[in-house]
Amino acid sequence: MKFLYLKLDPFGADACKIGITSKPDVRLGVYQNSYYHGSHTATFDYLWVGDDKNINNIEKTLKTQMGLSIQKEGRGHSEWISEPADVVLNQISETIKGYRYKVFRATERPVTIYNLDQVIDKCKKMVDNN
């Protein structure tokens, strides 16, 4: 089981980050590391779950589709898409439909370290039932 997440810019820019992980707790911890937890809580603002293949392939497809909005140069730049969330969300939704990716969206949002376990349980059930 692997996850695709979309993370909004915490400072409000029209940009989002797309990434994948099989260890969402570790990834959230890494994102939390740069900020004091009293000032900012690291989030996955949207989360999808699927098997490794489908998640790896959808990430590749999305990054190809949105290539022009992704800065390839610059350390740490390459996961940020310079587009508003609704544009990226629409692209993800169309891509899941058009490519028939077997991935499922978690209904909770945002996902934080505080509700992550509960979300993962639900995700497991979604994958098992499909």
Place this chain on the structure above:
Amino acid sequence: MKKNKGKVEAYNRQQEIKKFQDNFEIKFDMKDDAIDTRTMAENYEHGIIPLEDISQAIEVVLGPNKRPKVRTFDPELDGYLHFDWHEWTELYLWPKFQRDVAPNHIFKIEGDWDDTCPIVPCGIKVTIGDVTYVFIWDGHHTCQEMKRQGYTKFPVWFLDVDAMLEDGVEIPDEFDNIVEFAVNKAGTNMVRINSKNKRKLSAYDEFMILLEVKDSATVAMNNILSAVGYVPKRHPVEGGFTQIKSGIDIFNNADEYGTKGKYFKRGLQFQKRHWPMAPAELEIWRPMALLYKQCEIEGFTLDEQFDIELGEYLTKTYGDPSSTQESLKELYYAELHNKGFKEPRDHDQWRVYDTIINVYKKNIGRIDLPQAQCRF
């Protein structure tokens, strides 16, 4: 702590590409290995692009750090390369850099000869004693064929070593004489042009050129792609078809009446029906095309319901086309390692073909299919 030794110019390629593309209504791919001029051309009247615009696109992709030193050079006045028409008796071959001549290659050129086709052979002009030689270092087979075709004059683009010497250009120390120097120039340039800097024509480019010149098989294959909803592309993008060579192979699979393209079309239709946005996935449409053909040979009828039920099963179980074909191959290999096969398949197209048959029989099984070579 390390100190920055030099100032790095601020340059962000993706931003520069985006800025450049803002000048165009129809966007096109700009990558290191190809700027998609076919799509770029759709922004211009008659589809003809000024070289200056392409030059600007190249500058954007390569960036400021890869620019050569700026200079102005008039090759006609300041260089030593010139064009001229020559008599046959002025032309020579120096076997140090042209090791042989291939009569069968000349005959091959002859079979496809047209007076509009020859490119200009390249040579070196040098005077030794009283004789001025023009050594051909590229295109000497073409020269021979021109002779066979009755040409009375021969075009040559040549380096004028005589003029270099007259202007006081010194022969580098490593060469004992002018001949060695001329041979070095010819040999180095021959390797540069024919090997080192040669960009092989890709299958995609060859296909698109044949399409432009209305080659009948290519046009037919492209018509099938368009009818199904695919577009030939260099890279696998939405709705793109990149597997030109395999496409030609499957397209050429003819039915019992000699009609080509039937199985190719149905294989692609199968994919398009179930994965409408995805680029054509070779190991989905190819094994399906092979299955349609085999069924026809063996007398099985695959109705539309077969396409629907198989596709629905594959998408529901495995997801997108890449994940699907990867999973089918994994199923095959799992069986190979667990139980082994008497005659294992030696190519992915047949591994997926066998697995599709096995998966259908086991999970759907509404109609009969041919036997898979590897059964599980």
